[in-house]
Amino acid sequence: MTADDVRPVPASSVTSWDHEADVVIAGYGVAGAAAAVEAAHADADVLVLERTGSWGGAASMAGGFIYLGGGTPIQKACGFEDSVDNMAAFLNAAMGPGADDRRIADYCEGSVAHFDWLVECGVPFKAEFFGEPGWEPMGDQGLMYSGGENSYPFNTIATPAPRGHVPQMSDKKQGEASAGYMLMKPLVETATAAGARALYDVRVQRLVVEADGRVTGMCARQYGTDVTIRARRGVVLATGSFAYNDAMVAQYAPRIAGRPAASIEQHDGQAIRMAQALGADLAHMDATEVAIFIDPQQLVRGVLVNERGQRFVAEDTYPGRVGQLTLYHQNNTAYLIIDGDAQEEAMASLSPQLMMRPPTWVCETVAELEAEIGLAPGSLQTTIAAYNDGAARGEDPLLHKKPQWLRPVGSPVGAIDLRESTGGFTLGGLQTSLDGEVLHVDGEPIPGLFAAGRSTAGLAAWGYASGISLGDGSFYGRRAGRAAAKG
Amino acid sequence: MTADDVRPVPASSVTSWDHEADVVIAGYGVAGAAAAVEAAHADADVLVLERTGSWGGAASMAGGFIYLGGGTPIQKACGFEDSVDNMAAFLNAAMGPGADDRRIADYCEGSVAHFDWLVECGVPFKAEFFGEPGWEPMGDQGLMYSGGENSYPFNTIATPAPRGHVPQMSDKKQGEASAGYMLMKPLVETATAAGARALYDVRVQRLVVEADGRVTGMCARQYGTDVTIRARRGVVLATGSFAYNDAMVAQYAPRIAGRPAASIEQHDGQAIRMAQALGADLAHMDATEVAIFIDPQQLVRGVLVNERGQRFVAEDTYPGRVGQLTLYHQNNTAYLIIDGDAQEEAMASLSPQLMMRPPTWVCETVAELEAEIGLAPGSLQTTIAAYNDGAARGEDPLLHKKPQWLRPVGSPVGAIDLRESTGGFTLGGLQTSLDGEVLHVDGEPIPGLFAAGRSTAGLAAWGYASGISLGDGSFYGRRAGRAAAKG
Numbered sequence: 001m002t003a004d005d006v007r008p009v010p011a012s013s014v015t016s017w018d019h020e021a022d023v024v025i026a027g028y029g030v031a032g033a034a035a036a037v038e039a040a041h042a043d044a045d046v047l048v049l050e051r052t053g054s055w056g057g058a059a060s061m062a063g064g065f066i067y068l069g070g071g072t073p074i075q076k077a078c079g080f081e082d083s084v085d086n087m088a089a090f091l092n093a094a095m096g097p098g099a100d101d102r103r104i105a106d107y108c109e110g111s112v113a114h115f116d117w118l119v120e121c122g123v124p125f126k127a128e129f130f131g132e133p134g135w136e137p138m139g140d141q142g143l144m145y146s147g148g149e150n151s152y153p154f155n156t157i158a159t160p161a162p163r164g165h166v167p168q169m170s171d172k173k174q175g176e177a178s179a180g181y182m183l184m185k186p187l188v189e190t191a192t193a194a195g196a197r198a199l200y201d202v203r204v205q206r207l208v209v210e211a212d213g214r215v216t217g218m219c220a221r222q223y224g225t226d227v228t229i230r231a232r233r234g235v236v237l238a239t240g241s242f243a244y245n246d247a248m249v250a251q252y253a254p255r256i257a258g259r260p261a262a263s264i265e266q267h268d269g270q271a272i273r274m275a276q277a278l279g280a281d282l283a284h285m286d287a288t289e290v291a292i293f294i295d296p297q298q299l300v301r302g303v304l305v306n307e308r309g310q311r312f313v314a315e316d317t318y319p320g321r322v323g324q325l326t327l328y329h330q331n332n333t334a335y336l337i338i339d340g341d342a343q344e345e346a347m348a349s350l351s352p353q354l355m356m357r358p359p360t361w362v363c364e365t366v367a368e369l370e371a372e373i374g375l376a377p378g379s380l381q382t383t384i385a386a387y388n389d390g391a392a393r394g395e396d397p398l399l400h401k402k403p404q405w406l407r408p409v410g411s412p413v414g415a416i417d418l419r420e421s422t423g424g425f426t427l428g429g430l431q432t433s434l435d436g437e438v439l440h441v442d443g444e445p446i447p448g449l450f451a452a453g454r455s456t457a458g459l460a461a462w463g464y465a466s467g468i469s470l471g472d473g474s475f476y477g478r479r480a481g482r483a484a485a486k487g
Numbered sequence: 488m489t490a491d492d493v494r495p496v497p498a499s500s501v502t503s504w505d506h507e508a509d510v511v512i513a514g515y516g517v518a519g520a521a522a523a524v525e526a527a528h529a530d531a532d533v534l535v536l537e538r539t540g541s542w543g544g545a546a547s548m549a550g551g552f553i554y555l556g557g558g559t560p561i562q563k564a565c566g567f568e569d570s571v572d573n574m575a576a577f578l579n580a581a582m583g584p585g586a587d588d589r590r591i592a593d594y595c596e597g598s599v600a601h602f603d604w605l606v607e608c609g610v611p612f613k614a615e616f617f618g619e620p621g622w623e624p625m626g627d628q629g630l631m632y633s634g635g636e637n638s639y640p641f642n643t644i645a646t647p648a649p650r651g652h653v654p655q656m657s658d659k660k661q662g663e664a665s666a667g668y669m670l671m672k673p674l675v676e677t678a679t680a681a682g683a684r685a686l687y688d689v690r691v692q693r694l695v696v697e698a699d700g701r702v703t704g705m706c707a708r709q710y711g712t713d714v715t716i717r718a719r720r721g722v723v724l725a726t727g728s729f730a731y732n733d734a735m736v737a738q739y740a741p742r743i744a745g746r747p748a749a750s751i752e753q754h755d756g757q758a759i760r761m762a763q764a765l766g767a768d769l770a771h772m773d774a775t776e777v778a779i780f781i782d783p784q785q786l787v788r789g790v791l792v793n794e795r796g797q798r799f800v801a802e803d804t805y806p807g808r809v810g811q812l813t814l815y816h817q818n819n820t821a822y823l824i825i826d827g828d829a830q831e832e833a834m835a836s837l838s839p840q841l842m843m844r845p846p847t848w849v850c851e852t853v854a855e856l857e858a859e860i861g862l863a864p865g866s867l868q869t870t871i872a873a874y875n876d877g878a879a880r881g882e883d884p885l886l887h888k889k890p891q892w893l894r895p896v897g898s899p900v901g902a903i904d905l906r907e908s909t910g911g912f913t914l915g916g917l918q919t920s921l922d923g924e925v926l927h928v929d930g931e932p933i934p935g936l937f938a939a940g941r942s943t944a945g946l947a948a949w950g951y952a953s954g955i956s957l958g959d960g961s962f963y964g965r966r967a968g969r970a971a972a973k974g
Contacts, residue, residue, distance in 0.1 A: 007927070251768070251918060252769075252772065254583070257585070283739070310797045376885045399795075440494070442494055
């Protein structure tokens, strides 16, 4: 099978341009919108090409977390202390191994100003903290822990501070517009007010390149017709991840194969391949965000074990981290041991019940449960005995789960089968400079070519926290837009 | 920091050629030598460019394992049954996740014929099986388990058959020529006899490309001077892995950063970058071979635990697998619990003592040892109690270590600190067809460009077995040589 042709088109072969702008942006998700605002504010004529019928991308369907800290007004109003260094210490630990400390320092340094910019663009944030376990706030609270900052081991590495900033929805109800939409709408309105134009149903396909290597446009398809778009100053690639490109996932991130999630099918890696065809370098292609499909209200009240009946992560940490560790390090196999009382308590919690799961097995004793699941004789029994022993004292010497969630496992005892219960999106992509320039494998920027968002390798080298993608997408989207406007 | 310029050179700008051949091969390790033999046998005029002062590459310093099966004469003579399907079943399980079953089927199908070809080239094999735990045979035996084929879980997936074929050394002694040398010498002699020429101290730098995209030569440096080499039919890249390119390791395989091993410093990823600059695609860039620096005679007699005091792998499997699981899944942290008798027995074994390690801590009881190491109270005690309980019955219900190695841990009891005790080389690289053609990101072969060996993504997507690199390097080196000779 031959993939679509992604090879560069020599500028000399382009006889006419169907569209033209100073800065041409591919993709109208969060990175594209941020780039459009900044490029337009830098007095560039901006044209955004979006493959679907509307702006939004994966961002507008997301929970809307933007990872920000170092002392934002929301953090302060909610009574949390944070600093640039403290935020960087957390991210260097949580985004690795392999995290780029230079990029992290840069991002943390600019984080408060980035918050201010979002507010200036009209993104609303409510200064209220949500402290319950969950994938996102239950109401319209604007701040939440989103990366395990207050859980072991990160609470021993940096002072815990919540950094998941969530745009406020008016009258949040199940099924209504997402918080991600509340981020995207004001960004697109700001871009439009600044003069940025958009073309929809345009799928970018190839980069147009001068003989000297400078990128000066793109070829695309619109309604079955080829169109050419000239970029007088620069092209910004912002078409998202490669989570839905099966071949690329098999080559680069095989563990996530067959389980894309929190992503959209337009995430086909097209921008990455177009730039690779020009010699662009890549980074962190195996890294993925991973969700585990269970309600955190259950997770914190249960005891999570692997296929050997062993615990491997504090159940009260960021559930995405639980997902990553399960998929990558535990053969995508886990079981949540939860007793009747704990299950009842979780069901009675405020969680939206969407991910609440019934036990797969229920028994009177742990020994019976162990046999039902098919774990090695004695394995689960020793794990639960040790857990109960500590829990009775309010301690978890093995994994340091917080005392508030420790309670001996009683009877009846159930287990939720979490085999093959993960999904996510890819985090790797084009290697870029801190100004959003796409780097060639020789280390030099490719003239005229910029990128941001999940088509680039961003802050997360392996780990993740909710809000990193909208965070680095908007932050470096702005940088790319400004750099492209300079030409 | 800007890397060396690896951008393609337009053929039109090359005014004269310093050297010329039908097939030009970069790198005279195992893949280059195999390519040279086959290209020369196909009546091509062959020139090999080697960066160092002599042929050999990493292969000639290696233990010499070549992973072959499906019923080779050596397997048969040693009394082992194997088949193409059985070999493929093992490799599909052991080389993944993400292993390419099409490539594995192709390799297994051709494996016996490849053995015969090696013998025809003059590579000597002695039909004797080495059955002791170890990284390689103690003597000149020609066959050994080299991937955990007879250990759990693989012994439940495919019928165990040893496939590590080792060239025979005459009068093997410590410090003498390696078995890898005994592989390389006859291959290079065969290539030379068939007319292949070689140039040494030539470092390839850039590919020469026609306007239509065909690769027709290379630019290189020799003794500080630029030289141009014309390839009338094809270029074969065979310069090895990127284990010694720190920037590439940071971008693609950060877990192995700072710990290259079983590799040579010429493995700088140059061929990968030269081809990337032309739009070549990559695969499995995060995969690495990993050794753990301990003698397998100790490993099988001990109980290996992670930083939570838990067992995670049968200690009698392929030690490279133990290394991979430790580095990737256990935070590069493991401790081998071994009692006085077991340590004594290991020391008295036939192992070469090179990797034999003394206990870091020795105590009278497991409880004391647990505290000495700093493991969570009770964690190691419950692990050892469960192990001893099974061992007394000759069973290991948790990990299925073979009964012959099961014995309750007694007193005094020691622990060997295996934190940060891993190293290895990268397994990812250029995406190639089964004929060794380098594939562009659009899925089509790049005309005139071929590659093999560890500059390509081979059989191992994530897992590994000793002999895979010399195996796929020689097997697909031949394919690349033949394909290049056709032009």
